[in-house]
Amino acid sequence: MQYMLALYEDENAFMNLNENEMGELMGAYNAYTTSLQEAGAFVAGEPLEPSATGAIIRNHADKMQVQDGPFVEAKEHLGGFYLIDVLDLDAAIDWAAQCPCAKTGTVEVRPVWNIGD
Amino acid sequence: MMRAEDSYTLAAETARTSYSRLVAILAARTRDVALAEDALAGAFQAALENWPKSGVPRSPEAWLLTTARRTLIDGARHEAVREKVMPDLTMLTEEAHRLRDASEELFPDERLKLLFVCAHPAIDPSMHTALMLQSVLGLEATHIARAFVVAPATMGQRLVRAKRKIKAAQIPFTIPEKDQLLQRITAVLDAIYAAFSTGWDEAFTETRKSAGLADEAIWLARLVVQLLPENAEAKGLLALMLYAQSRQEARRNQAAYIPLAEQDTSLWDRTLIADAETILRAASTLSAPGRFQLEAAIQSAHISGLVQGSVNWPAIIQLYERLIQTAPSIGAHVAQASAVAMAGRADDAARLLERISEQADTYQPYWAAIAYVERSRSNFEAARAAYNRAIELSTDPAVKDWLGVKQAELA
Known part of the structure; x- marks a missing residue:
C-alpha cells in the first residue's frame, strides 16, 4: 500500500537557518531517506523549491490562467514529499512521525488511490 | 422441524x-x-x-x-x-x-481490533462512538442518529464515510504496539464513556432518544476488561459506569428529579455496587491510577457515605484534587467546589468557582453550584440569579422543575 507523505514547513524559518543548522537538517533528511530505503519502504521523495517559485494554473472552461505562487497564503507550505510503500496506515504514520519535518512542521499522510482496487 | x-x-x-x-x-x-x-x-x-x-x-x-x-x-x-x-x-x-x-x-482479539479501528486517531473523534455502536454492537444508523441528535441520513453518511476511510487508508486491524497502546486504549474508553453519558443524560427525557445506550456501553466496557485484563483504566471505567447505573432507579420519583444526596438508598442496586467495588479494587491492584479510576473512587465514596449516613467530604475533595491534576476539566473543578460547599466551606467554594467563571459561563452544573453556594452564604439575590441561569441552561425538564422549587424556597 502506497502513501504520500506531504511535508509542510514554515519557509521563512527554513530560509533563516544558519549553515550549521542547515547542515544538520540535511543530514537528518539523508539519514531518514536511507532508513526508508533500507526498510524497503522508499518509492520516491524530493524536496521542493520555495512556494514563491511556483506557478498556479487553471484551465477551467478552456480559459487558461496562470498566476504566481503560492497557491494559498499560509504559514506552512508544501516543501517536499515522500512516496512510501508500507503495510498499512499505522506503518505510514510511524514513518511520518520519524520524518525530520514532523519535529518543526506538519506531515500529512495520504493513501495513494489505487484505481485497480 | x-x-x-x-x-x-x-x-x-x-x-x-x-x-x-x-x-x-x-x-x-x-x-x-x-x-x-x-x-x-x-x-x-x-x-x-x-x-x-x-x-x-x-x-x-x-x-x-x-x-x-x-x-x-x-x-x-x-x-x-x-x-x-x-x-x-x-x-x-x-x-x-x-x-x-x-x-x-x-477470537476474542478480533473484537478488540475492531474497537481500536473505530477509535483510530485518523478517524474524526466525534465519530468514534457512533462507529463502535454500529460496527461492534450492530445498532442501526437511525438509532445512533437519535442518540446524537442528528438527522438519520446525515449520520448514515458520516458512518459510510468513516468506513470508506478505514478501507481506503488501510487502517490496520491490529492491537497497537506497546508505546502506542495506552493512548489508543484511552480513545476506545473515551468513546465508550461518551456512549454511556449520552444514554445516562437522556434516560428520562420524554423521547428516551437513547434508551439502552448506557447498557450497551457497559457491555462494551466489560468486553474491553475481559480482553485487556491488565488495563487498570478499563476496569476503572467499568466500575464508574456500574456505580452510576446502580442509582438509575433512584434518580427519579415518578417524573421528579432526585439529587444524589436525597436519593432513597434502598432503591440502589446493591449487586451492581458490589460488582463495581470488586472491579475497582482489582483495578487498584494494578497500580496504574488514572482518570476513570479516580472518578469511580469518588462515586464509591459518595455511595458508601450516603449508605452509612455520613459522607467523608475531605476524602472526596482530595480525590477531586487528584482528578484535576490527572485530567483537568471544568466538570471536575465544579464538582470539587460543590464538594467543598457540601463540607460546609461555602466561602472557599465560592473562591474556587470564581476562578473558573469565564470558561464555565454556559455550563449548567456551574450555575447550579453557584446557586447552592450563594444560598448557603445567604446571598439570596445572587442565588436567585444563578438559579435562573441554571434553569435556562438545563435541557431536562425535571431538573428545571427541581431548580425552580429550590429557587422558590429562597427567603
Missing part, C-alpha cells in the same frame, strides 16, 4: 449475542467494515429463509460465518483485492469449523 417463529427467534438471538464477534472476524479478514456488515446482514437474511425449512444448524454462528464468507468471495471476485483477501477468506472456513466445536470464545 422448527416453526418459522422459533427459527426467527433463534436468528434474532444469535444476532444479538454473536453479531459483534462475527463482524469483527469478517472485518479483520477483509479490512473492510462496511463489506463485512453487508455480508453478515445477507447471512442473517439467508438464515431467516433457510432455517425454518432445513432446520437450525448445529452451530448457527459457523453457518452464518460460512454463508457470509461465500458472499465476500463472490464480491471479491470482481475486485483486484481478491488476491490479497482470498487466503484470509479461505482460512475462515477452518475457523468456522473450529467455531462449531467450541463452546467458548475463539
Whole structure:
C-alpha cells in the first residue's frame, strides 16, 4: 500500500537557518531517506523549491490562467514529499512521525488511490 | 422441524449475542467494515429463509460465518483485492469449523481490533462512538442518529464515510504496539464513556432518544476488561459506569428529579455496587491510577457515605484534587467546589468557582453550584440569579422543575 507523505514547513524559518543548522537538517533528511530505503519502504521523495517559485494554473472552461505562487497564503507550505510503500496506515504514520519535518512542521499522510482496487 | 417463529427467534438471538464477534472476524479478514456488515446482514437474511425449512444448524454462528464468507468471495471476485483477501477468506472456513466445536470464545482479539479501528486517531473523534455502536454492537444508523441528535441520513453518511476511510487508508486491524497502546486504549474508553453519558443524560427525557445506550456501553466496557485484563483504566471505567447505573432507579420519583444526596438508598442496586467495588479494587491492584479510576473512587465514596449516613467530604475533595491534576476539566473543578460547599466551606467554594467563571459561563452544573453556594452564604439575590441561569441552561425538564422549587424556597 502506497502513501504520500506531504511535508509542510514554515519557509521563512527554513530560509533563516544558519549553515550549521542547515547542515544538520540535511543530514537528518539523508539519514531518514536511507532508513526508508533500507526498510524497503522508499518509492520516491524530493524536496521542493520555495512556494514563491511556483506557478498556479487553471484551465477551467478552456480559459487558461496562470498566476504566481503560492497557491494559498499560509504559514506552512508544501516543501517536499515522500512516496512510501508500507503495510498499512499505522506503518505510514510511524514513518511520518520519524520524518525530520514532523519535529518543526506538519506531515500529512495520504493513501495513494489505487484505481485497480 | 422448527416453526418459522422459533427459527426467527433463534436468528434474532444469535444476532444479538454473536453479531459483534462475527463482524469483527469478517472485518479483520477483509479490512473492510462496511463489506463485512453487508455480508453478515445477507447471512442473517439467508438464515431467516433457510432455517425454518432445513432446520437450525448445529452451530448457527459457523453457518452464518460460512454463508457470509461465500458472499465476500463472490464480491471479491470482481475486485483486484481478491488476491490479497482470498487466503484470509479461505482460512475462515477452518475457523468456522473450529467455531462449531467450541463452546467458548475463539477470537476474542478480533473484537478488540475492531474497537481500536473505530477509535483510530485518523478517524474524526466525534465519530468514534457512533462507529463502535454500529460496527461492534450492530445498532442501526437511525438509532445512533437519535442518540446524537442528528438527522438519520446525515449520520448514515458520516458512518459510510468513516468506513470508506478505514478501507481506503488501510487502517490496520491490529492491537497497537506497546508505546502506542495506552493512548489508543484511552480513545476506545473515551468513546465508550461518551456512549454511556449520552444514554445516562437522556434516560428520562420524554423521547428516551437513547434508551439502552448506557447498557450497551457497559457491555462494551466489560468486553474491553475481559480482553485487556491488565488495563487498570478499563476496569476503572467499568466500575464508574456500574456505580452510576446502580442509582438509575433512584434518580427519579415518578417524573421528579432526585439529587444524589436525597436519593432513597434502598432503591440502589446493591449487586451492581458490589460488582463495581470488586472491579475497582482489582483495578487498584494494578497500580496504574488514572482518570476513570479516580472518578469511580469518588462515586464509591459518595455511595458508601450516603449508605452509612455520613459522607467523608475531605476524602472526596482530595480525590477531586487528584482528578484535576490527572485530567483537568471544568466538570471536575465544579464538582470539587460543590464538594467543598457540601463540607460546609461555602466561602472557599465560592473562591474556587470564581476562578473558573469565564470558561464555565454556559455550563449548567456551574450555575447550579453557584446557586447552592450563594444560598448557603445567604446571598439570596445572587442565588436567585444563578438559579435562573441554571434553569435556562438545563435541557431536562425535571431538573428545571427541581431548580425552580429550590429557587422558590429562597427567603
